[in-house]
Amino acid sequence: MRYGMHPQQTAAEAAPVHPGRPPLKVLGGVPSYINWLDALNAWQLVREAAAVLGVPAATSFKHVSPAGAALAGPVDEAVARLHGVDPATVGPLTSAYLRARDGDPKSSYGDFAAVSHEVDAELAELLGRVVCDGIVAPGYAPGVADALSRKKNGTFLVMEADPDFTAPAAESREVFGLRLSQERDPVPLSDEVIADVVTGEVPAASRRDLLLGLVVLRRTRSNAVCFLKDGMALGFVSDGSLPFRDNVDHARRHLVTCIAEPGGSIRSDEVEAACRAHGIALARTGLRLFHH
Incomplete structure (x- = not known):
């Protein structure tokens, strides 16, 4: 990792629980501790939303919580004008992200984005124009990941999720020398x-x-x-x-x-x-x- 929760925490690393099968991989940039938390939680949100509701989903994350989240749908004309898109022709994935970001535009400034489907050129072009620090998605259209990686002088984070990854049944964390373990929440939402x-x-x-x-x-x-x-x-x-x-x-x-x-x-x-x-x-x- 670039650093831990704060820049002064220089010794930091992220390692998969099961070697060789990480849930996410980094395609561009170097994430920090909070970047990892944002990416992991944001990806779980959009993957579950899309699976439960059957349409593309997006979220705008800040400080390990969603600033906004939305499904694909109509884009408000004011938001469309602000971001230079045509509300009549905007694609579903771009619409989902614009709607998510519109939930709280101020908090979404410098956000970490997550989308449930492959990032296309339209969404990539939008991400190149807004103040956003990174994105996680299950895939990228040809050339899109490389183009996004060049944003912010190469510091823009591009992360790819494994859509087939299944988390272990138990999860744990260590706090002040104590390991806390619990069963993952098993209840499907329907x-x-x-x-x-x-x-x-x-x-x-x-x-x-x-x-x-x-x-x-x-x-x-x-x-x-x-x-x-x-x-x-x-x-x-x-x-x-x-x-x-x-x-x-x-x-x-x-x-x-x-x-x-x-x-x-x-x-x-x-x-x-x-x-x-x-x-x-x-x-x-x-x-x-x-x-x-």
């Missing part, structure tokens, strides 16, 4: 996770957004709330949870129509009553999904 709708009805488009939100929160640090619309993560609230009805009241003021949350709180009945009063559909997942 419609079954949001099937327990205790009030209201969840339309198909909202189910897609709720599932995308669960995928995103699985890779977001700390407890968090994620607001979504039309296949885009529009905002996050760190250290958020839903134990009180005033959260539902506030959500309604922002025109929220569907909520997915773990349930199991001593005030879950109050949350459900608030959703009924506001006509908000409420799905109980029984899952806590966050990343530390």
Whole structure:
């Protein structure tokens, strides 16, 4: 690695758990410790989102959490003008990244990008014009990786993910001389996770957004709330949870129509009553999904 978490931590390395089978490989640039964390977590997010929802996905990562995430879809005209693309002809992968970056443009300044599909020339040309520090993808069209590697005087990070890599069943980390080990979260995200709708009805488009939100929160640090619309993560609230009805009241003021949350709180009945009063559909997942 270029260095560890900080430049003064000069002794740093990354090695695969199983020699000869790394999940990612570096095609250009020299990553730091945080670059590796961003790439590994961002790739897992877009791979899972694309697998669950069946369309290209992208995320914009900063400091080991998504600043934005989105599925391929329509690009806002203002965003299209800002980035010099035609919203009528922009490709699906470029649209996914633009929509992800538009979730929080300020935080996405100097981001690490991840996309679920092979990077084409259109997306590469866009990446060459925005302030972005690197990208991870399962592949690159001919000549694209070399072109991206020349960005930022050769310091732009180009990383390729192995789409067939399967992580070990257990994971561990060492902190201050102690090794902590646990089973990897084994629960697949699907419609079954949001099937327990205790009030209201969840339309198909909202189910897609709720599932995308669960995928995103699985890779977001700390407890968090994620607001979504039309296949885009529009905002996050760190250290958020839903134990009180005033959260539902506030959500309604922002025109929220569907909520997915773990349930199991001593005030879950109050949350459900608030959703009924506001006509908000409420799905109980029984899952806590966050990343530390």
